[in-house]
Amino acid sequence: MQGDDPESRYEGVWKAQEEEKMQMTPEEICRRAGAFEKKIVREYWLVLGLLALFIARAAMYVIRFPAPLIRVGFASGIAVFLYIALRWARNGPPRRIRLAAEPEPCARFLRNELEGKRQRLLEIRWTLFLLFPGMLASWWGGAPVAIAKSLGIDAPWYTRFQESPAPLIGFAVLLLVCWAGFGKEARAIRREIEKLGSE
Amino acid sequence: MVNAANKLYAEAIAAHGACLSRLARGYEADPDRRRDLLQEIHIGLWRSLGLFHGRCSVQTWVYRVAHNVAASHIVRSRRVSSRLVELDALEEEPCPVDGQAHADRRHSAAKLLEMIHRLKPLDRQIILLYLEGEQAASIAEVMGLSAVNIATKIHRIKKLLGRQFQEGGDHAGR
Numbered sequence: 248m249q250g251d252d253p254e255s256r257y258e259g260v261w262k263a264q265e266e267e268k269m270q271m272t273p274e275e276i277c278r279r280a281g282a283f284e285k286k287i288v289r290e291y292w293l294v295l296g297l298l299a300l301f302i303a304r305a306a307m308y309v310i311r312f313p314a315p316l317i318r319v320g321f322a323s324g325i326a327v328f329l330y331i332a333l334r335w336a337r338n339g340p341p342r343r344i345r346l347a348a349e350p351e352p353c354a355r356f357l358r359n360e361l362e363g364k365r366q367r368l369l370e371i372r373w374t375l376f377l378l379f380p381g382m383l384a385s386w387w388g389g390a391p392v393a394i395a396k397s398l399g400i401d402a403p404w405y406t407r408f409q410e411s412p413a414p415l416i417g418f419a420v421l422l423l424v425c426w427a428g429f430g431k432e433a434r435a436i437r438r439e440i441e442k443l444g445s446e
Numbered sequence: 447m448v449n450a451a452n453k454l455y456a457e458a459i460a461a462h463g464a465c466l467s468r469l470a471r472g473y474e475a476d477p478d479r480r481r482d483l484l485q486e487i488h489i490g491l492w493r494s495l496g497l498f499h500g501r502c503s504v505q506t507w508v509y510r511v512a513h514n515v516a517a518s519h520i521v522r523s524r525r526v527s528s529r530l531v532e533l534d535a536l537e538e539e540p541c542p543v544d545g546q547a548h549a550d551r552r553h554s555a556a557k558l559l560e561m562i563h564r565l566k567p568l569d570r571q572i573i574l575l576y577l578e579g580e581q582a583a584s585i586a587e588v589m590g591l592s593a594v595n596i597a598t599k600i601h602r603i604k605k606l607l608g609r610q611f612q613e614g615g616d617h618a619g620r
Contacts, residue, residue: 350510352590
């Protein structure tokens with residue numbers, strides 16, 4: 248195919264690139280594949296561990312603080328974290344290298360990957376939204392001040408700040424920004440999928 | 447079974463190893479991440495070949511696994527909908543005229559890579575297979591799209607490459 252025509256010229260330029268050697272024996276690949284999967288499993292358990300810590304912490308606050316609104320707020324937080332943990336555990340460790348009976352044609356694979364990503368974004372967005380009622384209830388019940396006092400922080404300026412609506416408004420704004428950002432990204436991905444559908 | 451897969455892997459790499467290396471280059475500009483991607487492609491290929499039953503050619507199989515692993519790499523990295531463009535967008539851009547700089551083949555390859563790195567995954571897969579010398583029918587089989595569709599894309603890719611290499615100096619292959 249090499250000649251003077253433009254097509255072979257581009258191909259020539261492309262193929263003349265220096266090759267990056269990746270010569271591994273099957274044994275070496277097997278070892279690396281095993282290490283790779285172990286890393287993914289470790290990350291999976293790390294996330295579950297962190298979620299367990301959040302749940303334990305929230306449960307501790309439910310027990311420690313008798314104010315009903317604080318209890319409702321943290322109980323709601325526990326429910327959300329449990330929901331996240333159950334969904335995470337149900338899917339099992341993510342396999343970055345998925346195997347089917349036969350590799351899918353690239354266009355279909357890409358569509359599925361994008362759809363999976365869109366679903367994950369929407370799920371995160373929904374979960375973030377679920378955190379807000381609990382946050383509102385615990386703030387209303389005076390949780391930030393109660394927690395600060397239990398930690399020995401009783402500076403008047405800090406107490407005033409925690410009693411003001413500023414932390415709640417800040418959290419609400421953050422949630423809204425995340426909500427809008429994830430939504431925008433999900434819509435952009437949906438447009439990508441629609442374009443792929445018309446290919 | 448494992449030995450058969452190992453043998454098939456060794457044969458596939460002997461035939462397509464260089465192509466996989468170029469493919470990784472087409473998907474990832476950062477050298478460290480490119481090495482990781484290439485490793486991931488090799489691992490994916492090695493694991494998949496245990497399931498190869500000859501319903502398609504080894505080449506189609508290798509291309510599908512490699513491009514799918516690489517596409518997954520792009521989708522994960524949040525770059526699909528933000529900065530990447532389609533062929534149309536590149537066609538509309540004015541081409542910088544820089545004859546002297548294009549005299550060097552390495553520079554031409556760098557320009558080509560720069561253009562490829564800006565493309566969305568589907569267009570990128572097609573251009574990479576085209577640059578490997580694959581015909582429309584073969585690309586269509588790898589991609590799962592119609593040959594007519596691929597032929598149209600290739601026509602546009604040729605125009606785009608023509609602009610890049612001829613308006614830019616016409617020295618690409620020398």
